Amino acid sequence: MLTIAVLLYLALTIGIGLYASRLVGDSKDFMIAGRSLPLYMNFTCVFATWFGAETVLSVSATFANEGLSAIPGDPFGFSVCLVLVAILFAKHFYRLNLLTIGDYYRLRYGKRVEILTSAVIAFSYLGWAAAQFTAFGLVLSVLGKSAGATWMTLKVGIVVGAVVVVIYTALGGMWSVALTDMIQTVVIVIGLLIVAFLVANLAGGFTPVFESARHAGKLQLFPQGGTREWFAYVAGFLTAALGSIPQQDVFQRVTSAKDERTAVRGTLLGGSFYFVFAFVPMFIAYAATVIDPAFMERFASDDEREIQRTLPDLVLTTMPFWAQAIFMGALVSAILSTASGTLLAPANLLVENILRSSRRKLSEKSILLSLRIVVVLFAIIVTVQAIASSKTMYEMVQAAYSIVLAGALVPLVFGIYWKQATTQGALMAIVLGVMVWAVMCFGFGDEFIVPSQLCGLAASVLGMIIGSITPQWVSDKQLQPAARAESFVGD
DSSP states (O other): OHHHHHHHHHHHHHHHHHHHHTTOOSHHHHHHGGGOBOHHHHHHHHHHHHSOHIIIIIIHHHHHHHOGGGOIIIIIIHHHHHHHIIIIIHHHHHHHOOSSHHHHHHHHHOHHHHHHHHHHHHHHHHHHHHHHHHHHHHHHHHHHHHTTOTTOOHHHHHHHHHHHHHHHHHHHHHHHHHHHHHHHHHHHHHHHHHHHHHHHHHTTOHHHHHHHHHHTTTTOOSOOSSHHHHHHHHHHHHHHHTTTSSOHHHHHHHHTBSSHHHHHHHHHHHHHHHHHHTHHHHHHHHHHHHHOGGGGGGGGOSSGGGGGGHHHHHHHHHSOHHHHHHHHHHHHHHHHHHHHHHHHHHHHHIIIIIIHHHOOOOOHHHHHHHHHHHHHHHHHHHHHHHHHOOSOHHHHHHHHHHHHHHHTHHHHHHHHHOTTOOHHHHHHHHHHHHHHHHIIIIIITTSSSSOHHHHHHHHHHHHHHHHHHSOOOSOOOOOOHHHIIIIISOO
């Protein structure tokens, strides 16, 4: 029965995608929903996209195992990111009236910077999307096991989940994302709150769970250790807080709002609510270890992804059917809402800023077809990566943002808030940032005390400053005065 309920929910999601496809008339509708979303839809888009599988399954399990000091990126870093976007970037993004964040780099620095940054940002979505597909596979494999369908393994579940997400994302684009996110936010909030109260009752109340976590040191916010541990902690926080700012999904949610005020308020409200609600699955996960200490044995598994089964197994073994259906509905909603965004965002960049940059004479029909094809192709690549990877979802997401922190953040921030930033400076920032990040990441691994993304960020800042103040061998992009005054000078 539970499997049937989940399948019906997936069918409903696909049905929404079919309906949303009727609202897509051109690429602007597909990418940013025609810049028409009201506050409540903009808010749910921000929250539901960021409240993904890693928050429910991976971050919660990591907290139960290692405590708050092991998760500086999520929810702390990601929440700070959304607040920063709302305060410092949302009005600038909205005033540009562009389709992608890659368009910003073209307007500010020119075509070469546009292509480089778009490629870097699109590449980063591989890890985030793979985390959602892995979660989908996990849910379907758990359901299959409970129903006696042993053929529904993790890998098979990943493929099935990918097919579902691709169908409704490719059909309706941002309209599919907006409409499903609105429904999924309601399901997530109600579902997880009900499960939290049920779990608290099984554990003897909220107070015993909090006291147990406090005595176990799980509420320790900062790392215990020396310089290496602190560098890793700071890197995890900054990777999420800053590395996720120059992302297409963030840009889409800002620019899909109906007006500038809605863009700012929706992002701020979504980020604030995300921070508060992210602690709900953490509570549920740790309560599981209070109810049955045997759940702690999961943390000793050789497969780090095994610990992510803690919440689903707890619900399936201790709760009535109606509670199981509510939890699975909330979990599937969290996965779908994020997975669709992680496919749509890179597809927009690859088509709008790389394909169209080389072939500008494309009709609207050709652009829409290209967007849908790229969604499918990107999903295939992500599926292969999800099947092959043994990392946890939280690790996948952290790795995804590292390259963006090193290669795309500095040209964005300096382009808005530093008048002297030039095309040459941006190119040097991108090349030096990514090169240093790659050398430190693949050449030294964990041997060097400073994490690779921080080294890449420092190199990117240095490249921007040196490249902008030295003689300009690379021609600078000449901006229209009105565009500079309205969009690029901090006010």
